[in-house]
């Protein structure tokens with residue numbers, strides 16, 4: 001529980017620097033799927049980051065004064081409901097076990113919040129994230145204002161608590177990096193299992209099942225996002241979802257899948273031949289993407305900008321497109337005009353953490369706009385975690401060499417920025433063509 005308490009203390013300190021106030025964070029609601037059945041429950045990342053508390057119907061209130069206090073609101077013990085839905089810890093035990101200064105039943109929120117907000121200078125919450133929350137905040141503030149004649153003042157300022165938390169979540173602490181390494185290792189094993197299980201005649205969902213088996217058998221609660229298992233031309237659909245086609249001899253299979261473990265995501269992509277051997281044209285394109293990924297990883301280091309890996313990857317990809325006669329012209333010209341985007345239309349990475357596309361600004365917050373009217377790109381610092389995922393996607397077209405038609409390739413690893421070279425936490429799954437072929441033969 002110590003990392004959670006440390007984060008609450010840090011958030012309180014940052015709020016105090018801005019004059020103090022009260023932060024209110026609600027966890028995510030349960031979402032019905034149909035009638036009496038719900039989607040698998042996933043708490044709100046901001047709430048969990050500060051509390052470690054996994055039950056639905058819960059709220060965290062931080063009072064950032066000289067003596068900061070953290071107060072949990074959670075479901076009361078309920079013998080009847082616990083028979084149907086399982087154990088609830090209840091406020092009293094939650095306060096003890098999780099280290100909160102106080103805990104109340106969730107139902108007491110509307111009664112307690114006006115008291116907690118009285119005479120506080122500011123309120124911090126996820127502004128505009130949810131109209132129900134916005135409405136409740138207004139009701140609580142009205143209840144404070146109603147006491148004005150008794151000499152009570154209401155918060156005069158409101159801040160989005162996520163602005164402070166995004167900056168905190170961007171730099172992972174040691175416990176988070178350790179957890180992300182475990183999630184990454186499980187996902188790497190799942191990709192190895194998928195490679196071994198792939199052969200012509202199997203269907204995409206059968207390979208997806210191999211991934212899910214490995215995730216769940218290792219204790220992962222959910223996939224971090226919908227797995228993409230895309231054979232042949234399906235790999236050129238960036239967010240392919242069907243996962244239903246039969247895999248054919250001579251195709252490549254692109255798998256983009258990662259598990260979530262105790263709230264932290266992993267995100268791996270590998271592309272490999274369904275029959276275990278790359279054809280000449282497949283290998284030629286693959287080698288370009290792999291070289292681009294290596295250049296991007298090389299550029300992922302403390303002091304470089306977030307965009308440096310992307311720029312490194314784009315240069316190698318554009319050169320490869322010229323060499324393989326997908327495009328004509330100079331590399332500089334193709335980068336300048338953006339012509340390379342016909343075959344590489346996404347960014348090379350994103351922040352990774354509790355959310356697969358994790359929070360955190362990609363440009364320096366608070367910095368002045370540069371000559372192009374944009375704030376400068378974020379400088380990478382140790383503890384930031386991001387993906388490195390270049391690709392090439394060649395849809396069939398008359399002006400493209402036929403040997404490359406319908407080939408989609410992406411290679412994605414997860415990188416922790418350190419003082420030196422980036423630490424690749426997904427390295428357990430092969431990506432060199434010879435290593436992939438050897439694994440698939442074994």
Ligand code: MG
Nearest residue numbers: 256267268412
């Ligand atoms: Mg991915």
Ligand code: MG
Nearest residue numbers: 267387389412
């Ligand atoms: Mg990704």
